[in-house]
Amino acid sequence: MLVEFVTDANHNFLSLFAGLLNVPVENQQLLVPASLGEGFVKLIDLDKDFRMLIHRYRLKEELVLKRIGTNEPASWISLIFYSNEEPVTLVSSDQAVQQFSRFNDQAIQIASNNLDSVITFPAHSEIYFTVVALSAKNLHQLLKLNRPDPLIETIIRPEGSFLFYESLSAEAQIILKQLAEPQQNGLDNFFYRTKVQSLLYYVFSKLHNRQSTLHQPINKADTEKLSLIRTAVLANLAQPPSLPQLAAMAGMSETKMKELFRQVFGDSIYNYYQTARMEEAAYLLRHKGYSVSEAGYALGFTNLSHFTR
Structure with missing residues (x-):
């Protein structure tokens, strides 16, 4: 419908x-x-x-x-x-x-x-x-x-x-x-x-509470590019995002990409990735029946003692 x-x-x-x-x-x-x-x-x-x-x-x-x-x-x-x-x-x-x-x-x-x-x-x-x-x-x-x-x-x-x-x-x-x-x-x-x-x-x-300066204007094209960037970051949470690759994919300069991403989502791309990785781990544990070690390895945590903390 x-x-x-x-x-x-x-x-x-x-x-x-x-x-x-x-x-x-x-x-x-x-x-x-x-x-x-x-x-x-x-x-x-x-x-x-x-x-x-x-x-x-x-x-x-x-x-x-x-x-x-x-x-x-x-x-x-x-x-x-x-x-x-x-x-x-x-x-x-x-x-x-x-x-x-x-x-x-x-x-x-x-x-x-x-x-x-x-x-x-x-x-x-x-x-x-x-x-x-x-x-x-x-x-x-x-x-x-x-x-x-x-x-x-x-x-x-x-x-x-x-x-x-x-x-x-x-x-x-x-x-x-x-x-x-x-x-x-x-x-x-x-x-x-x-x-x-x-x-x-x-x-x-x-x-x-966001650490913001002057707001940059945003248009439909920017929102579509930011959506592509977010999708790419979440596509493989076992691998940290590459800023140059993300910027090239979206057709943005790294500076503009980082500024607009923080403006819209309230955090840096890397911090956003880390938060999403922990939320995905919780999802795998709660809804998919993964063990702690299985979830940790699936998301690229090489140090499981750090992950369990």
């Missing part, structure tokens, strides 16, 4: 999705019919130009969400929180494929509404993600920075496109699960606004 939509202020994803499923929207929620799967999508209006969409369902067929960036200057920010147990993929073009959930680095995507993306969820997989969308003006008023921050200024005063990724903590995952639970005590809106503000505080605290 393909769902294609444009990210502008007037877009109503819930109505579009309901039309494709041929189901009604009641109380800003749709229920997936048993013939197609199970679960729900719920829209929550938190304030003017501030809303949340909770996706929690399992479909009998593959779901492809194709977001088409607006041609207008960026004015809205979307934060997508992925907490799927099973991997899903995101592409910024037909060739650039990125994995979610197996590696936690991209569990949160912060993007301007003028960037394209395609998210693919396999059939019969648990789909659980939450989208928070708000205007740049609204976010600016909400954050009320009391000292300059070049990175956050890029988001609240957008002059071009931006894209950042962050990891998802256990505390943030708990909040996301709480948001998906029914609230019927008369304080629903207050509950949702409080929880969403906690998520926003978590995300922007992480971004605020």
Whole structure:
């Protein structure tokens, strides 16, 4: 199933999705019919130009969400929180494929509404993600920075496109699960606004703590190249990445590649590789039944005593 939509202020994803499923929207929620799967999508209006969409369902067929960036200057920010147990993929073009959930680095995507993306969820997989969308003006008023921050200024005063990724903590995952639970005590809106503000505080605290200088403009071509670089780094976690080879493959200078990679992912390429290697080791131990020595050797750890620490 393909769902294609444009990210502008007037877009109503819930109505579009309901039309494709041929189901009604009641109380800003749709229920997936048993013939197609199970679960729900719920829209929550938190304030003017501030809303949340909770996706929690399992479909009998593959779901492809194709977001088409607006041609207008960026004015809205979307934060997508992925907490799927099973991997899903995101592409910024037909060739650039990125994995979610197996590696936690991209569990949160912060993007301007003028960037394209395609998210693919396999059939019969648990789909659980939450989208928070708000205007740049609204976010600016909400954050009320009391000292300059070049990175956050890029988001609240957008002059071009931006894209950042962050990891998802256990505390943030708990909040996301709480948001998906029914609230019927008369304080629903207050509950949702409080929880969403906690998520926003978590995300922007992480971004605020990045050692960033002035933000470099990023375009669709850059996002595709960074996706290729990330895919190459993760393709063989037993082998440390070669920066000259990565730069040549992406058609970037090493300097630009390193700066943009750190800007988008919040860390150097090598540190990113090391983190992914440890996350892959945890995945092999937890989900694939590998022993510690098997996981260590598979990922190129020559000193297993160091690996077990």
